[in-house]
Amino acid sequence: MSGFLIILIIALVFIVIYQIAKASEYSTILRGEEVVNKQVNNLMVWLMIAFFFLGLWGIWECHEALIDKMLPTPASEHGVDYKWQFDVTLYITGAVFFITHILLFWFIYKYQYKKERSSYFYPHNNKLEIIWTTVPAITLAVLIAIGLRSWSHITSEAPKDAQVVEIVGKQFNWLVRYPGYDKNLGKRDFRMINDADNILGLDWKDKANMDDVISESGEMHLIVNKPVKLIINSRDVIHDVGLPHFRLKMDAVPGVVTTLWFTPLYTTEQMKKMTGKEDFVYEIACDQMCGKGHYSMRGTVIVETEAEYKAWLAKQKSYFTLHKPATTTAPVATTESDDKATISMNTTTTH
């Protein structure tokens, strides 16, 4: 019923427009074409000027309405570079936008139709062509070169002491894996993936897997001021690890490992104070449309001090301990007793 009403309303609007056009056609004939044209021309000029100011007001209103929703200060070293480039790009393109639009609307007003003035034929100017081709080309080339420098920085080899965390996307949540006290992530084999007791396909023949901790809640713990290397992968389709507060994102591709590294600058607690928001959380958003549950692929990052991180890690049970496969007799790894962050790894515990 509502569909029929919508079609009826659209049809009526067309009829009204048609009737108005007809009426103005008749009035043109009655009042003389020249007089009407002049009036319409005048009206159009003022409507265009009004449109210009309406547009400017709209930009201002959007700015006011959305300023609180803007991302806070970048929380990574790379993010600071990124924001600088974003701002520079915005200032350059913004300035060009305002100058060209002011001129566009000003010319409409200044060169509105006048009977005594005819248009000036100006087909070509090589100098102008060269200027408006080379200036934007050089500007964009410089911006891209600066961007590439940042890009090659985050995708370059991570510092030796970097914390290593693996993040794997799956429809529809993130799985985060931490190496245990051995600081090594064990091998994975996609053929061993099994939702019941081997969610990431850890290869139990590899000792390095025994102490690996997997968070299935999409919570990623990072250490403040310590470089972190993310090892990114996907279990099914293409996802994308979006870390808006750190101004980073990287595709998670099935079968291909992607990496990036960065250094978090502020703990979650510091960020709560800086933003004045008690409920502040660093967010992991899937930045790649990956299916019907895409919207719900939200993870969180908790940035904390090294001591807090170690205390948290010490409380975690390794995936092996929690899901010890019945058929596997796993080799027992040697324990590093001097490391406070030792994961409780009891291979005899059964669940």
Ligand SMILES: [Cu+2]
């Ligand atoms: Cu997604």
